[in-house]
Amino acid sequence: MAMDFALWVMYFVAIYFAVHWLLVILENKIRDEARSYNGEPLVTIVIPAWNEEASIVGTIKSVLKLNYPKEKIQLLIVDDASTDNTEKIIKEFVRNLDFNIKYIKHNVNMGKGAALNTALKHAEGEFFICLDADSFVMPEALKSILPYFYSEEVACVLPLIKLKKVKGFALHLQYVEYLVNFFLKKVMGLLDCIHVTPGPFAVYRKNALIKVKGFDVDNLTEDLEMALRLQKNDYKIIQLMKAKVLTLAPDNMRGWFRQRNRWYKGTLLNLHKHKDMFFKKRYGEFGLFQLPMVLGAALLSIFFAFFVVGQHMIKPLINKIYDISFINFNVGFVSSLWMERFSFLDFSYMILFFSFIVLSFGVAWIAYAFRHTNETFSKKGLVSSATFMVIYPFFLSFVWMGVIFDLVRKKKQKW
Amino acid sequence: MVEPKVKRSFNWKRHGAALVITLLIFTIGIFIGSTLTEKRIDFTKEDIEKQQIEYESLQMQLLYLTGQEEKNCNALLNSLERNIYDLENSRIKLENYIQGSDDLDFELVKRDYMLTEIRYWLLATEAKKVCSSDTVRVLYFYETEESCRDCGAQGNVLTYLKSIFKDKLLVFSLDVNFDEPMIHILKENYGIAELPAVIVEDKVFLGMQKKEELIKELCPYYRNASFEVCQ
Numbered sequence: 001m002a003m004d005f006a007l008w009v010m011y012f013v014a015i016y017f018a019v020h021w022l023l024v025i026l027e028n029k030i031r032d033e034a035r036s037y038n039g040e041p042l043v044t045i046v047i048p049a050w051n052e053e054a055s056i057v058g059t060i061k062s063v064l065k066l067n068y069p070k071e072k073i074q075l076l077i078v079d080d081a082s083t084d085n086t087e088k089i090i091k092e093f094v095r096n097l098d099f100n101i102k103y104i105k106h107n108v109n110m111g112k113g114a115a116l117n118t119a120l121k122h123a124e125g126e127f128f129i130c131l132d133a134d135s136f137v138m139p140e141a142l143k144s145i146l147p148y149f150y151s152e153e154v155a156c157v158l159p160l161i162k163l164k165k166v167k168g169f170a171l172h173l174q175y176v177e178y179l180v181n182f183f184l185k186k187v188m189g190l191l192d193c194i195h196v197t198p199g200p201f202a203v204y205r206k207n208a209l210i211k212v213k214g215f216d217v218d219n220l221t222e223d224l225e226m227a228l229r230l231q232k233n234d235y236k237i238i239q240l241m242k243a244k245v246l247t248l249a250p251d252n253m254r255g256w257f258r259q260r261n262r263w264y265k266g267t268l269l270n271l272h273k274h275k276d277m278f279f280k281k282r283y284g285e286f287g288l289f290q291l292p293m294v295l296g297a298a299l300l301s302i303f304f305a306f307f308v309v310g311q312h313m314i315k316p317l318i319n320k321i322y323d324i325s326f327i328n329f330n331v332g333f334v335s336s337l338w339m340e341r342f343s344f345l346d347f348s349y350m351i352l353f354f355s356f357i358v359l360s361f362g363v364a365w366i367a368y369a370f371r372h373t374n375e376t377f378s379k380k381g382l383v384s385s386a387t388f389m390v391i392y393p394f395f396l397s398f399v400w401m402g403v404i405f406d407l408v409r410k411k412k413q414k415w
Numbered sequence: 416m417v418e419p420k421v422k423r424s425f426n427w428k429r430h431g432a433a434l435v436i437t438l439l440i441f442t443i444g445i446f447i448g449s450t451l452t453e454k455r456i457d458f459t460k461e462d463i464e465k466q467q468i469e470y471e472s473l474q475m476q477l478l479y480l481t482g483q484e485e486k487n488c489n490a491l492l493n494s495l496e497r498n499i500y501d502l503e504n505s506r507i508k509l510e511n512y513i514q515g516s517d518d519l520d521f522e523l524v525k526r527d528y529m530l531t532e533i534r535y536w537l538l539a540t541e542a543k544k545v546c547s548s549d550t551v552r553v554l555y556f557y558e559t560e561e562s563c564r565d566c567g568a569q570g571n572v573l574t575y576l577k578s579i580f581k582d583k584l585l586v587f588s589l590d591v592n593f594d595e596p597m598i599h600i601l602k603e604n605y606g607i608a609e610l611p612a613v614i615v616e617d618k619v620f621l622g623m624q625k626k627e628e629l630i631k632e633l634c635p636y637y638r639n640a641s642f643e644v645c646q
């Protein structure tokens with residue numbers, strides 16, 4: 001009974017979130033506002049790397065191709081004690097380049113936060129740009145981002161991140177996931193509610209980073225922690241849709257699970273770290289709605305994982321399999337019996353109704369996401385969207401099961 | 416350096432509107448749910464009323480046949496078997512509906528079902544005597560609580576056997592936890608200490624009975640019939 005009540009609360013909260021964000025979309029203009037700025041200040045681009053031999057050259061090349069005066073770019077590569085050929089590959093590639101590049105190597109692996117702080121010490125630019133070694137910036141991105149630092153309160157401007165290649169199941173799933181998440185971030189930005197500044201080409205105002213004392217070391221998701229601290233200091237974070245960065249996402253589900261495990265674990269830990277911002281009127285929508293929503297969404301997923309998936313799907317399925325094991329798994333018999341007993345009253349119309357509502361929100365959200373990320377809705381989009389809507393919540397629930405499991409047994413991890 | 420100054424606000428109007436819309440969606444959902452429950456209650460009520468009328472008709476037929484020397488039992492036995500089968504199907508449906516709703520009306524309907532099962536079981540006992548038929552009566556005690564791990568499996572096995580022995584096997588299911596004195600009497604009478612429990616005619620089997628074990632038990636009753644599983 002208590003569980004049933006909790007289930008209703010879950011539905012209610014989930015629908016409330018969805019309705020609220022739809023209202024935000026309806027009352028605001030989503031497109032990036034027009035801004036122009038012709039200055040070309042010195043920028044520091046930082047590539048933190050740990051065992052990135054496969055992709056780092058491509059990442060550096062994308063920086064070289066930026067439509068920006070090369071004398072205005074300082075490129076810092078911080079190698080966090082890679083154990084593969086990263087060092088050799090970088091040194092060979094940059095040897096004859098006429099570009100302001102500095103390679104710094106940590107003697108011991110210290111984590112990405114520490115790598116970024118090392119870079120911050122050496123950074124000479126007015127802007128500090130983090131570029132993950134598995135990401136590739138598009139030539140126009142920097143020029144489209146800089147005009148948005150129109151005021152000192154703007155601490156960070158984020159580009160739209162898309163997948164570099166979409167091949168195979170895991171990447172198809174993430175294709176829509178990225179579009180939807182970045183569209184959501186764009187909408188959140190309208191209420192100054194962005195709670196994460198992802199690694200691929202996040203452009204920070206260096207002074208703001210110095211003021212908040214740099215990145216947190218020993219943090220699973222230092223980008224999320226940084227966003228929370230910027231918000232705490234009343235800085236503005238802007239999500240753009242016109243500046244684009246391509247990234248390499250895990251191309252198999254195991255990699256996907258591991259990456260999400262780290263992200264969501266980091267989310268929980270950092271929300272706990274900044275719990276003092278929760279329900280504080282001083283932080284407006286961010287404290288009163290966004291943070292409780294992020295935590296609420298996490299709790300919803302955990303609840304969905306253990307209660308809906310575990311209790312209402314996996315357990316009955318196991319029971320059913322156990323039951324029919326006594327009649328030699330005669331599925332034909334069971335299904336003909338089901339057909340014989342079936343009547344239209346057997347459908348749970350209430351559940352169907354709520355599923356319909358949730359599905360409609362999902363479709364609306366995906367449609368908006370495609371429109372505002374300028375993606376054409378092709379066959380790829382259709383397949384990915386359908387997979388995303390049907391399977392994704394279940395995968396996510398497995399990720400959360402893993403997160404809870406790790407937190408309980410206090411597993412340690414760095415990158 | 417200029418201090419950052421994002422203007423923080425909270426739009427109570429928008430959140431209020433979101434709350435109202437969410438409540439509206441929920442009200443519609445709950446309305447659909449309660450309408451469905453009502454329809455299901457009406458359906459099961461109508462069904463059991465029909466079953467009770469059928470029962471009265473069969474009782475009358477039996478009474479008539481008891482006084483006859485030349486007994487033509489076929490019609491009686493056929494409709495008896497058909498009704499018991501329908502009753503079982505409706506009972507399973509009812510149990511499923513109860514799982515999806517805690518409406519007290521369902522409990523009242525379930526009492527009618529349990530009593531009708533017992534009535535039919537008694538009638539079948541009489542009919543067997545009067546018509547000297549070779550049908551076998553199986554009384555099946557179950558509970559809906561999760562503590563009975565094998566009740567679902569046992570139900571499945573009995574349904575499967577019913578599909579093999581067809582009209583020669585009559586299954587009557589009783590929920591032992593249902594608060595009905597008649598069920599308590601039967602439970603004590605047969606000494607049901609473990610669930611599931613299957614009573615084949617008057618022989619008591621406690622705990623999960625596999626289909627092979629029950630087939631072995633049932634076949635001797637069907638000496639005149641030729642079932643493949645009994646060969």
